[in-house]
Amino acid sequence: MDASQSNYERLLERISARTARAGVIGLGYVGLPLATAIARNGFPTTGFDIDPQKVQMLNAGTSYIESVPAAALAAELASGRLRATADFSELSDCDVIIICVPTPLTKHREPDLSFIRETTKVIARNLRRGQLVVLESTTYPGTTNDVVKVILEGDGLQSGSDFFVGFSPEREDPGNRNFEVTTIPKIVAGNGPEAAALMKAFYGRVVKTVVPVSTTETAEAVKLTENIFRSVNIALVNELKIIYGAMGIDIWEVIEAAKSKPFGYMPFYPGPGLGGHCVPIDPFYLSWKAREYELPTRFIELAGEINSAMPRHVVARLAEALDQRHGKALSRSRILIIGLAYKKNVPDIRESPSLRLIELIEERGGTAEFHDPHVGEIPATREHMALKGRRSVELTEATLKSFDALVIATDHDGIDYESIVKWSSLTVDTRNVLGRLGLLSETVVKA
Known part of the structure; x- marks a missing residue:
């Protein structure tokens, strides 16, 4: 490792060489197809989930998501590029961490960010320099910067220099046979120019088309606009x-x-x-x-x-x-x-x-x-x-x-x-x- 390189330069180099390890948190309708696609495109990938039964099933080659055929899952497991775990301490081994957790409503029809907050706190406990943390969960404009970034900076590391934060909204359409993760254009944004460049570099090696936007707030608004x-x-x-x-x-x-x-x-x-x-x-x-x-x-x-x-x-x-x-x-x-x-x-x-x-x-x-x-x-x-x-x-x-x-x-x-x-x-x-x-x-x- 070149000590003169910045955290940004080292991570960009690992992404470019596809040696960066990706960690996907939440192996449901969004996370599992994404983790499989990342592994299929050459990145070592670890899927994280709090449900040990899901972890066991996936490592045994059993898919519970129709858009991820068992054969496709088995191929990535056999290649050694993909594995699942419930041990979140392994987040420290990941270079790119992607959050794919639910964002439901409360009984009063207000945003429930508890899954995002708790997941980000777990990441913060395992955060190290040179990591890119990406939120994919649908949410209101400002969540990436005002919630995720703030929690991650709680122990003194700084976004934009020590680690990097981005947002890329999921665009899954269950049952649509005409599109899958890699063929749906991907909106990407980062908190700062280095984070934006890392987002474009990483997702550009996973999906066919990347659509960069200027801020994470804009990217968050894109997702809401589509569904509204x-x-x-x-x-x-x-x-x-x-x-x-x-x-x-x-x-x-x-x-x-x-x-x-x-x-x-x-x-x-x-x-x-x-x-x-x-x-x-x-x-x-x-x-x-x-x-x-x-x-x-x-x-x-x-x-x-x-x-x-x-x-x-x-x-x-x-x-x-x-x-x-x-x-x-x-x-x-x-x-x-x-x-x-x-x-x-x-x-x-x-x-x-x-x-x-x-x-x-x-x-x-x-x-x-x-x-x-x-x-x-x-x-x-x-x-x-x-x-x-x-x-x-x-x-x-x-x-x-x-x-x-x-x-x-x-x-x-x-x-x-x-x-x-x-x-x-x-x-x-x-x-x-x-x-x-x-x-x-x-x-x-x-x-």
Whole structure:
């Protein structure tokens, strides 16, 4: 090691030679695909997680994330470039440390940065000179500098000279076969010019396209903007669905016709509510931060209110259909939810509106079960602990006939929709999957 080199120069040299060890904290939907991609691109990589079962599974070559095939995981394990551990003291061996932990909301819909804070404190206890610490978790502008950097500087080391801090928002899209970690353009920013250069150098060797921005606050705002854009537009079509429905107009037909316009229009689609980690949560992060500047976010908050109200709209439509078609109250009905995941063809149930649908049905005295080919059992969740352990039921003729109504909440491929229409006495379709398949009948209601 050249003693005359600065911490920045030594780290840049190691990144350029791909001898820098990367550490990825949090091996979930974001962290595991990223760790695998980093290893595949030649960097020795250590994945860190507090769950010893996950660590054991990964080191045995078993993947629990669909976007990381077992063969791809096994290849990186066999190469020696990738391993998992629950021993966070090994962070001191890493040159680049990437934080991929959850950023949920509190019960009062305010940002919960506890995972970021606690993870950063662990890093601080193992921090040494010449490390780059990157936050990838979605958050409000200012978190990287005002929270992560401040904690890391607590023991006297200085950002920009002793160590370096950056932000690069994750852009995962579970179930999208057209993109994966390395083919999605990566926003990068650093706290200072050296950190920015290190961010560009590291991620430029992992992904195909790097998009540098001027500050970490800008990078944080990019992520929020992307998801608020989706939230607002989905809220718009959800509201239009209700309005047009009252007029006897099919919103799905309207959207299909409108998207024939080759300019000035982008199709978004209604549904039973928003799910996933980012889109339902990110607007509240910006709204909370905006209060610091005494600025209103009426448009964003209204979109959140509309989307949050959609499960109640679906249940109200279900109750109305049961009364009109069967003369039966929801309180005396058995309902089967088709699809527990928040989007099609994935096992991800984070913030899924299906969980809320089950709760609302049972609050009104009904009984609700679910079928999902990707989710066998409801795991423990912060907001829906009472549903833990419930299992997916099989779709058979006897099963379908035993329920008073079905609600299609997630339009997974591979579900036998023809049998659903044939054997169910009432189906409430929130995704227009039966319309797309030409299976509409007198027993089908759109919601």
